Amino acid sequence: MTRIPGLRRVFRLAVGRRGVKKDIDEEIRFHLDVRTEELIGEGYSPQEAEDVARREFGDVAKYRAQLESLGSRKVSRARRADLKEGIRQDLSFAFRQLWRNKGFSLAAALTLALGVGATTSMFSVVNGVLLRPLPFPEPDRLVAVRYQFNSTGETANSLSQPDIQDLQAESSSLRFVTGYTGTRRTLTGSGEAEIIRGARVTQGLLATFGATPALGRDLMAEEDAPDGPRVAVLSHSFWLERFSGDPNVLGQSLILSGVSFEVVGVAPEGFDFPRGAQFWVPNYTNTEECGRGCHVLEAVSRLTSSGSLETARLEASAIASRLEEAYVDSNHDRGFHLIPLAAAQVEDSRTALLVLLGSVSMVLLIACANVANLLLVRGTRRRGEMAIRSALGAGRGRVLTQLMVENGMLAAMGGGLGLLLAYFGLDALLSLAPSSLPRLDQVSVDGPVLLFTFGTVSLVAILFGLVPALRLSRSSLSNTMREGGRAQLSGAGRDRSRSIMLMAEMALSLVLLLGSGLLLRSFSRLSEVDPGFISEDVHRFTVSLPNAQYESPEEWIGFFEALEEELRRVPGVRSVGSVLGAPMGRTDINASFEQPDRPPPPPGQDPSADWHVATPGFFGTMGIPVLTGRSFQAQDRLGTQPVVVVSQRFAERYFPGEDPIGKPILPRVSFQLPEEMPRTVIGVVGDVRFDDLSNEPVPSYYVPQAQVGADFLTIMVRAQEGTFTRVVVQDILKGMDPDLPIRDMESMTAVVDRTLGPARFNLLLLGIFSTLAVVMAAVGLYGVVAYLVSQRTREIAVRMALGAASGNVVRMILSQGVRPALAGILVGLGIAFAGSRTLEALLFEVEPTDGFSYLSATVLLLMVVAVAAAWPALRASRIAPMTALNEE
Amino acid sequence: MTLNRHEPPAPRSRRAQPKTKGDTVAKMELLQGTLDGLVLKALSWGPLHGYAVARWIRAASADVFQIEEGALYPALHRMEQKGWVESDWGLSSNNRRAKFYQLTEKGRNALEQEQEAWSRYAAAVAQVFASRQEATV
Structure with missing residues (x-):
């Protein structure tokens, strides 16, 4: 037995x-x-x-x-x-393998870490800004309400209060339709005067958002009347800071711009709408003064539990048609436009973020391709090992599992490093982000992001690992043994997969390079745009006079004239002027007007233009040229002939082919002084881009401060560099009224520069991504060509011994490495062309198919290809035949 | 050896609940949980195939127990999975391929415990039957 x-x-x-x-x-x-x-x-x-x-x-x-x-x-x-x-064995074996090839492992892990890190940080931003639901109950039921002009399809954010009321009353699927407008008030009565942001609302925002007050109550619809009670709801953080979280805050008073408001409620923690609001007060809507034609409120609404966005839209459009018929003057062409609030908040940044996320994914793909190539090269050295394994009875599945465990471990290392990179890189990324990007405070490396990274890493392991592992596990025993363990010129299939990787890397690099080229060109166009004024050496700040202390327009006129006079006396100050609706200050007032010398236009089609109040010094200080006629002078005051200055585009649109000087205009805006009177055009000035650099100047007209009396002006000061500081302004204001805060003091160059923020952010990130991509692709190409050379040393030596010129050798090597690179560039051009429309929204005055950009991206990449490939190829041509052959 | 339709239950020597269903004297049913002990004892002399185990039990018990021989195999396999016995294919005395079972160290310990438990149990039962004390309420 x-x-x-x-x-x-x-x-x-x-x-x-x-x-x-x-x-x-x-x-x-x-x-x-x-x-x-x-x-x-x-x-x-x-x-x-x-x-x-x-x-x-x-x-x-x-x-x-x-x-x-x-x-x-x-x-x-x-x-x-x-x-x-088996898994335990595989893991420990994989670890030993990676440890033994420290150089390879480190290179691969770092490459992956760059890709994963960049992708993770970008995804964190996308997650926080675009994907995470708004921090309110049932956030998907919140909608933003806007106008949409039926004729053009354009939308406008500001609605009139009567329209808002009608929509709320008549729509059965909208529960609240709340009008609001951001406001800033001077907070006094506790320490130094300070400007705080808040909102005026037509009814409680908390109810609309489904939030419960932390203390007290919400504002009520009845309180929105011209003589409504002076009541305010505080934000949670403001309550903590200013009232130290005093539970007896209700009933206390808050002095805002000289008016006392009674605190009636505190919003729950984290309630932040509109962004940065620290208090909410009633709008005190006066529909006599600001009626159906007065579009000053944004609106937000909540769908009822039974209402869907679709039915709400249908209802709203029916209501809008009725309003259009009933109020031709004000509502002609206006429909309602309802979109989910979450989408409304990010619609400006959405495309850019998605493009950036797409770009960073390409970087990750390139990283994967690079690591795959590294693995393929290393694979040839491991074929002997694999052959022995299968000879000892390991099945193909077993070998494959083992290789994938190795790859998984590599990916995990790269992923871990990448996560670390993302964690620290995110702060840098956020500090670059433009302030216009909403909800940045909600960006962090959190659960969903970790999940995303985990998914990415798993996918990455398959992407870079599967092809090399499949190839390697197929290593045929007899072939390998017959080669006698010598790494020989590998089979055609191996070459093909390497070429495909290389091609993909080059294609993606080209797409990214092209994208950043286009953004670069767009950015340089944008920064070269003439804003219509000279921003250098100009500082601006804003002063708002509280109506409780300064009661009449005459007082306001007097105050600002005195302030300008004081400023002019400061050494180094060259000129001073003030304006309501400062360039790039985001306070545009669009006002319609009549032309008394013309037949009246059809109802609802009154001409309108941007309306500004200016002092005589404004145009000179800003370097806005007076093209014909004159600008305002000291004698244009209350009691003298009412005058108006128009912009060039205004003149071209409303006085085509004629001289506008001396023509009458009757602005339909009733500001502080009630009388509306026809004004005579006295001059035409150059166009100004009031919004930002990318938007064409719109027709504008200016009325003199001394004839209208604004209580809120932005003062522009042109001064010698370095002489004009905040302290100077503070001293002057203190002498005039210690309770007046300075708002928004900034140099105009900084203001203009800030409007470039989003474009710069996009350019910078895409620039970083494409640089990463090109470097990785170049390293990949270098690696492949260097490998080819090392594999063919003997052959090259023989050729050279037989008299081949070194030029021929170089050409031979180059053609092998460069051919797939060139093919990749062609493919990349195709992809870029096909996807060019994606970038359209991000470009300024550059076509997404801009020939110059295509050409320069291609040339640049070709140069990179040439350098990366020529280096090892040249080395090949210097092979000394005898040495190489003797080595064998 | 006569037919018996009772399957020997899984060996649980400690928890063995003696059931005295068949009170016949001639054919004696194996008490639950004792089959394992018998098998282990059979193997304690050295490796055996299943049939040899059956033959040994028959001989050693003087053919008192009524065991279906087939019941040995689940017991053997179960004990193999518990690590009490090991098995391997070998050649029988008449040169046929047969599966041999061998006691492991663990199995040897188990056998000792079985024996001890059985002795205590039998002694206790015997003591009860010998008792003359009257039961009181």
Whole structure:
């Protein structure tokens, strides 16, 4: 009897379920046979013997079933144990492998880390800004309400209060329609005067958002009346800071711009709408003064629990049509436009963020391709190892598993480093982000981001690892052995997958390079735009006079004239002027007007233009040229002839082909002085881009401060560099009224520069991404060509020994490495062209198919290709034939 | 050896609840949980195949127990999975391929415990039957 206990386990030979069955049958058969033979020996007939043996044994089928169920349990247990043991072995083996090739592992992990890190940080931003739901109950039921002009499809954010009321009253699927407008007030009565942001609302915003006040109550619709009670709701953070979280804050008073408001409520923690609001007060809507034609309120609404956005839209459009008929003058062409609030908040940044996320994914893909190429190269050196493994009985699946475990470990290392990179890089990214990007405070590396990274890393492991692993696991034993362990010129298939990787890298690099080229061109166009004024050496700040202390327009006129006079006396100050609706100050007032010398236009189609109040010094200080006629002078005051200055575009649109000087205009805006009077055009000035650099100047007209009396002006000061500071302004204002805060003091260059923020952010990030991409692609190409050279050293040596010119050798090597690179560039051009529309929204005065950009991106990448490939190729041409051959 | 339709239950020597269903004297049913002990004892002399185990039990018990021989195999396989016995294919005395079972160290310990438990149990039962004390309420 031979017995080798435990042999089966030592060699881990597969014991399948079928083997178990066979064993059981054999065991039972043996028992019955032996017993039968014994009985025959005792004198039974063979048939009887068999019957007796079976009877003694019992129910054969029953026992076989019992044994089989026991056996299959054993098999699965053994398999599980095998698997666990296998994974443990694979992990420790993988770790040893990576450790042994520290250089390779580090290079691969760092490459992946760059890709994963960049992708993760970008995704954090996208997640925080675009994906995370608004921090309100049932955020998907919140909608922003706007106008949409039926004729052009353009939308406008500001609505009139009567329209808002009608929409709320008539729509059954909108629960609240709340008008609001951001406002800033001077806070006094507790320490130094300070300007704080808040909002005026037509009814409680908290109710609209479904938020419960932390203390007290929400504002009520009845409080929105011209003589409504002076009540305010505070933001949670403001309550903590200013009132130290005093639970008895209700009933206390808050002095805002000289008016006392009674605190009636505190918003819940985190309620932040509109962004940065620290208090909410009633709008005190006066529909006599500001009626259906007065569009000053933004609106937000909540869908009822039964209402859908679709039905709400249908209802709103029906209501809008009725309003259009009933109020032709004001509502002609106006429809309502409802969009989810979350989308409304990010619509400006959405495209840019998605483009950036797409770009960063391309970087990640390139990183994957690079690592895949590294693995392919390393694979050729491991073919011997794999062949031995399969010779010892490891199945292909087993080898594949082991390779994928190695790749997974590599990916995990890269992912971990990448996460670290993202964690620290995110702060840098956020500090670059323009302030116009909403909800940045909600950007962090959190659960969803980690999940995303985990998913990315898993995908990455498959992307870079599967092809090399499949190839390697297919290593044929006989071929490898026949090569005698010498790494030979690898098969065509291997070359093909390497070429495809290289091609993909080049294609993606070209797309990214082209994208950043286009953004760069767009950015330089944008920064070269003439805003219509000279921003250098100009500072601006804003002063708003509280009406409680300064009651009449005459006082306001006097105050600002005195302030300008004081400023002019400061050494270094060259000129001073003031304006309402300062350039790039985001306070545009669009006002319609009549032309008394013309036949009236059809109802609802009054001409309108941007309306500004200016002092005589404004145009000179800003360097806005007076083209014809004159600008305002000191004698244009209350009581003298009412005058108006128009912009060039205004003149071209409303006085085409004629001289506007001396023509009458009747602005329909009633500001502080009630009388509306026809004004005579006295001059035409140059156009100014009031909004930002990318928007064309709109027709504008200016009325003199001394004839209208604004209580709120932005003062522009042109001064010698370095002489004009905040302290100077503070001193002057302190002498005039210590309770007046300075608002928004800034140099105009900074103001203009800030409007470039989003464009700069996009350019910078895409620039970084494309640089990363190109560097990685270049390294990849270099690696492939260098590998080719090293593989063919012997062949090259022979060729050179036989008299091949070194130029020929270089050409031969180059053609192998460069051909896929060139193909990749072509493919990239195709992809870029096909996807060019994606970038359209981000470009300024540059076509997404701009030839120059295509050409320069291609040339640049070609140069990179040439350098990356030529380096190793040249080295090949210097191979000394004898040395190389002797090495073999 | 006569037919018996009772399957020997899984060996649980400690928790063995003696059932005395068949009170016949001639054919004696194996008490639950004792089959394992018998098998272990059979193997304590050295590796055996299943049939040899059956033959040994029959001989050693003077053919008192009524065991279906087929019931040995689930018991053997179960004990193998518990690590009490090991098995391997070898050649029988008449040169046929047979599966041999061998006691492991663990199995040897188990056998000792079985024996001890059985002795205590039998002694306790015997003591009860010998008792003359009257039960009081």
